[in-house]
Amino acid sequence: MDKSITKIKIRGYHLDVYQHVNNARFLELFEEARWSHYEHYPPSLFVDNGWGFVVVNINVDYKYPALLGNELIIETKLVKIGERSATLRQEATISSSGKLSAAADVTFVMLDLNTKQVLPIKGKLFDVLSGKFQFTNNGSKNKK
Amino acid sequence: MDKSITKIKIRGYHLDVYQHVNNARFLELFEEARWSHYEHYPPSLFVDNGWGFVVVNINVDYKYPALLGNELIIETKLVKIGERSATLRQEATISSSGKLSAAADVTFVMLDLNTKQVLPIKGKLFDVLSGKFQFTNNGSKNKK
Amino acid sequence: MDKSITKIKIRGYHLDVYQHVNNARFLELFEEARWSHYEHYPPSLFVDNGWGFVVVNINVDYKYPALLGNELIIETKLVKIGERSATLRQEATISSSGKLSAAADVTFVMLDLNTKQVLPIKGKLFDVLSGKFQFTNNGSKNKK
Amino acid sequence: MDKSITKIKIRGYHLDVYQHVNNARFLELFEEARWSHYEHYPPSLFVDNGWGFVVVNINVDYKYPALLGNELIIETKLVKIGERSATLRQEATISSSGKLSAAADVTFVMLDLNTKQVLPIKGKLFDVLSGKFQFTNNGSKNKK
Structure with a gap:
């Protein structure tokens, strides 16, 4: 999966003093x-x-205010994958106007939660992060 | 300790669409x-x-709106301690006007985080919750 | 509309120290x-x-912990409508187990945002809150 | 005022799934x-x-995890002031260890809330943002 779309409706509790x-x-x-x-991958x-x-x-760039009742279309895609970190680009557009409200480059590492060490991004982990890994219910797991 | 006071200044990010x-x-x-x-007890x-x-x-009763720049004086006191649960009464007053902004009765249990069982409130736990337990740095612990 | 259903997936940022x-x-x-x-009513x-x-x-009663990956099914329905306030009953159930996670009775008033006065709940406002008011795009508005 | 210090104690509700x-x-x-x-300036x-x-x-760089019970020392200082925007540098250090937990460069504009136009940063506004403006209670306002 190259990119994904998430839609979020802006509610009263998302706003602050500037509305x-x-x-x-x-x-x-x-x-x-x-x-x-x-x-699409199970938490397990x-x-x-x-x-x-x-x-x-x-x-993160804040470009245009998102207001009550706006629907944000957030597009997320992997734009960089290195040996130890990867970057997702996320852009939130206001659906009614098509205006870009905010855009972020989010760089992350994958941690081995047991050892607290940063994992090298290769093999299965590389395939998972890049969306090439295919999880199937019967336990067999194949690349797409 | 019978009751405590916590002061919190209201900022722009605390507000919502109704300001x-x-x-x-x-x-x-x-x-x-x-x-x-x-x-006053250490996390340990x-x-x-x-x-x-x-x-x-x-x-929780919401009585009077807390606004940008208000300072809330939150008084917290234990008002009930039963065999398996206890209740803290919390009142948030706006310092400039003395008006009660919100008041809550918060009932909680103490869980044994290992067994996930609710603990009976007695002995040292009773003393801790009721503020009678005195923690000292040298490891000796006595009632006040 | 008597009741509504909202589904929310529990994410890592919803959790606290107790997970x-x-x-x-x-x-x-x-x-x-x-x-x-x-x-179903427009913000306008x-x-x-x-x-x-x-x-x-x-x-609000907190009955059973909602955990990472759980899907909450939140049912909301109007259970009381008085002259100046109304109460919504909200129940959040964990979809996989059917267990009730939390339930709240939320009592609210309708404020005239210009005068800051509490409005009597009658006429069109009564119909809106109770879901009997039908909003139509061509501007004609009729009871169902 | 060149820089300020804000201390914040980390509580259970600040944490997420990764603790x-x-x-x-x-x-x-x-x-x-x-x-x-x-x-030190009044909201008015x-x-x-x-x-x-x-x-x-x-x-924002996230450098080292801030955990339950940690006290963060957040230093804020103005590091850049341009014709239409300014940048605050903020560094959050864990007080017990001296480790830098997170650091952010926050760039902002000043908006005229009536016209929604970005204000040029000069005159009184320049003095306020750079901390040179001195507000006094009797209404006379002088530079330090």
Whole structure:
């Protein structure tokens, strides 16, 4: 899967004193979209391998205010995958106007939750992050 | 310790579409005050005993809006301690006007985090929750 | 509309130190479900009338922990409508097990956002809150 | 004022599934520190001038996990002030270990909340943002 789309409706509790989506809240909306991006894999795939996503950098531009009742279309795609870290590009567009509201580059590492060590991104982990790994219910797992 | 006072300044990110502290956010402010209420005990006292506070009921009245720049004075006191649960009464007053903004009765149990069983509130646990337990740095622990 | 259903997937950012959905966060999930409950009405219906929902009491029972990956089915229904306030009953059930995770009675008033006065719940407002009001795009509005 | 210090104790509700302060929550802690940074000015100074802080970019590095019970020392200082935007550097250090937990460059503009136009940063506004403006209670306002 190259990219995914998550839709989020803006509610009263997302807003702050300026009546737009708060800067911190926007990172929650982007996190929601990242969980959704990898949701075609069952949590067990990560839990059983002891894999944890740990964000190391976020560079986010706030471009245009998202307001009450707006629907945000968040597009998430992997734009970089290195030996020890990877970067997802996330863009939140207001559906009614097509305006880009916020865009973030989110760089993360995969941690071995048992040893707390950063994992090299290769083999199955590489395939999972890049969406090439195919999980099947009967336990057999093949590349697409 | 019978009761404690926690002061919190209301910021732009605490507000919602109605420009007052959001109903869910208020519970975070009350939770902050509960952590503060038991802060004279070191976290290790709870961690070493495997004790976890688990809220089972909150009954909260929202009386008067808390606005940007208001300082809330949150008073927390134990008002009930039963065999298996206890209740903290929390009242948030706006310092400039003296008006009661919100008040909550928060009922919780103490969980043994290892067995996930609810603990009977007696002995040392009773003393801790009621504030009669005195923690000392040299390891000797006596009632006040 | 008598009752509505909102589904929410539990993510890593919903959890707290106890690895379950935090007590305050649960109120956000319930608020999300309330926005959804009245979503068949356009925001303009409320904005044009200057109507604001203001929560005056929440009584919430936390029954069973909601964990990472759980899907919550939140049922919202109006259970009481008085002269000046109304109460929504909200129940969050874990879809995989059918266990009730949390349940809240949320009592609110409708405020005239211009005068800041509590509105009597009658006429069109009564019909809207009770779901009997039918909004149509061509501007004609009839009871169902 | 060149720089300010804000101390925040990490509580159970700040943590997420990984038991560290969540990436979005960290932005709230930084926002808290920014409100505190300008708190020696009364809100009326901003309200009366119709000035609003609007964040346009945050570049945040997450360096070391902040855990339950940690105290964060957040240092905030203005590092850049341009014709239309300014940048605050914020560093959150864990007080017990001295380790840098997270650091952010937060770039913002000042908006005229009435016209929604970005204000040029000069004159009184320049002095306020750079901390050279001195607010006095009797209404006379002088540079330090």
